[in-house]
Amino acid sequence: MHVQNKKRFYLMVGLLIVVILLVGFSIYMIWSDISSSNAPVQTASNTTNTANADSSQGNRTDITASQAITNPTDLLVLVNKTTSLDENYQPSDLVWVDLPGVRETQLRKEAATALEDLFAAAELKNLSLYCCSGYRSYQTQEELYAENVKTYGQKEADLVSAKPGQSEHQTGLAMDVTAESVNFDLLESFGQTTEGEFIKNNAHLYGFIIRYPEDKTAITGYAYEPWHLRYVGKDVAAEIDKNNLTFEEYLKTS
Structure with missing residues (x-):
């Protein structure tokens, strides 16, 4: 083929190539937009639902031991x-x-x-209860356990004191209570005092249980502690009291 004006010919060919490339690119972008609009849309609903489920754990009572352990904020968290x-x-x-x-x-x-509310009910019976020890950090429990081992020896200490990380006091749900009748001490004899009897018979009405009952050491791992109250909520406390269960037994059967 004979081209009279080569310069013009090459210019026309170049422009044609540019046009083809632009059209091709436009088609590709349109196809990409259509594909994106048809793709499933990811939302935050699943994340939100999970977060809401976690935040409501503290009010649950229909929970197994294994579930409770995974969430330390749950009222039924098992610590032993x-x-x-x-x-x-x-x-x-x-x-x-x-x-x-x-x-x-x-x-x-x-x-x-x-x-x-529990202390107020005791007052109506002319009984005076006193708080002795509530929340304890891991570090505080570490120091307390070491002191008990030093004083009583390992075997005896393990019956009356929890190792760090294994204390219910770290949950913020446990309180040791005492009375003037036992010189504001933590003694097994508290269970035979008027105050101790009141705790035994009424604590569950306010959502508390005696966490380490008498003759249950084989299950709880600890000696009898009539002063150690654990908050679990009224419904759970009532069931544990009615059936004479330890917390471990309740979680196993619930």
């Missing part, structure tokens, strides 16, 4: 010699307990409110 809390765990809703006590101490807000 085989299940431990992380050393950095501290409840976010701790409040100072505004009740008579041998020292200032803290509990989670819901447990503190319930304890105030």
Whole structure:
């Protein structure tokens, strides 16, 4: 083929190639937009639902032991010699307990409110209860356990004191209570006092259980502690009291 004006010919060919490329690119972009619009849209609903489920754990009562262990904020979290809390765990809703006590101490807000009601009920019976020890951090428990081992020896200490991470006090749901009748001490004889009898017969009405009952050491791992109250909520406490269960037994059968 004979081209009279080569310069013009090459210019026309170049422009044609540019046009083809632009059309091709436009088609590709349109196809990409259509594909994107047809793709499933990812939303935050699943994340939100999960977060809401976690935040509601504290009010659940239909929970198994294995589920409770995974969430330290749950009212039914199981803490014992085989299940431990992380050393950095501290409840976010701790409040100072505004009740008579041998020292200032803290509990989670819901447990503190319930304890105030329990103490008020005791007052109506002309009984005076005193707080002795509520929330304890991992580090505080570490020091206390070491002191008990030094004083009593390993075997005896393990019956009366929890290793760090294995103490219910770290949950912020446990309170040791005492009375003037036992010189504000923590003694088994508290269980035979008028105050101790009141606790035994009425604590469940306010959502508390005696966590380490008499003759249940084989299950709980600890000696009888009539002073150690654990908040679990009224419904659970009532069922445990009615059936004479330990917390471990309740979680196993619930």
